Amino acid sequence: MSVAEQQKIALIQSMWHHDIVDQARLGFTAEIVKLGHDESRLDFFQVAGAFELPLHVARLARTGRYEAIVAAGLIVNGGIYRHEFVSSAVIDGLMRAQLDLNVPVFSVVLTPHNFHDSVEHEQFFHDHFVKKGAEAARACTATLESLRNIES
Numbered sequence: 001m002s003v004a005e006q007q008k009i010a011l012i013q014s015m016w017h018h019d020i021v022d023q024a025r026l027g028f029t030a031e032i033v034k035l036g037h038d039e040s041r042l043d044f045f046q047v048a049g050a051f052e053l054p055l056h057v058a059r060l061a062r063t064g065r066y067e068a069i070v071a072a073g074l075i076v077n078g079g080i081y082r083h084e085f086v087s088s089a090v091i092d093g094l095m096r097a098q099l100d101l102n103v104p105v106f107s108v109v110l111t112p113h114n115f116h117d118s119v120e121h122e123q124f125f126h127d128h129f130v131k132k133g134a135e136a137a138r139a140c141t142a143t144l145e146s147l148r149n150i151e152s
Contacts, residue, residue, distance in 0.1 A: 002117055007067035009037070009140065010055060010060050013100025014073035020125045024072035024108040027133025035141045050075045050109055061101040062065040068140050069097075072108040072133070074125065076115040087111040104135045104143050 011028055013021050043066075046054050050073030057069050067086050071094055077083040079108060090109055098105035110132065115121055 005031070008041045008065055009070065009091045010043045010066045010069045011070040012047060012056050012060065013071070014048065014050045014053060015046055016049045017074045017076070017125075018046075018121060019087040020129055021072050021120060023073050023126050023129035024070075024133035024136070027130035028070060028108070028137045029074075029133075031134035031137035032140065035137060037141070045081055049073070050090045053090055053109065054097055057094060057105055058101060061103040061105075064137065066103060067093050068104045068144055070106045070108060070136050072129070072136075074115070074129075075086065075109065075111045077113045083113075087093075104140070104147065106140050106143075109137050129130065 009032070011025055013025055015021075028044060028061075029039065032042065044057065045060070047053060049080050053071045053073055057071055060066055060069055073090065075087050075090065077082060087109075091107065094107050095107070097103075108129065110125070110128070112125070115125065
């Protein structure tokens with residue numbers, strides 16, 4: 001079965017810092033298409049914030065329509081303990097969804113300790129999300145190929 005004949009891949013992203021996080025979608029899409037996937041097999045979803053990602057990933061996985069799911073978000077440290085709590089909950093939730101539902105989940109959820117609303121930081125993370133989206137596309141393609149080899 002060719003790559004293009006596989007089930008769909010979902011990318012779900014949080015809306016907080018949308019202009020930055022959206023770069024993950026762009027980087028992922030450009031790279032996954034370059035790797036031979038048909039762009040029409042990609043579905044995109046948005047949620048309010050990173051905390052909402054695990055539930056939506058789990059619901060998408062349960063539909064059976066997706067061979068893999070990519071989650072993207074930016075959890076910034078606003079100087080309060082909530083950063084660590086949210087980061088841990090999101091990453092743990094994504095791993096739990098992957099293991100419980102047997103659908104690969106790829107994280108482009110970044111949790112920097114030192115993010116500031118400045119031109120330099122925004123540009124750095126803008127560019128970094130493109131890179132991380134492309135890395136997720138490569139990891140997704142390699143993982144799906146590996147899993148297919150296990151199953152055959």
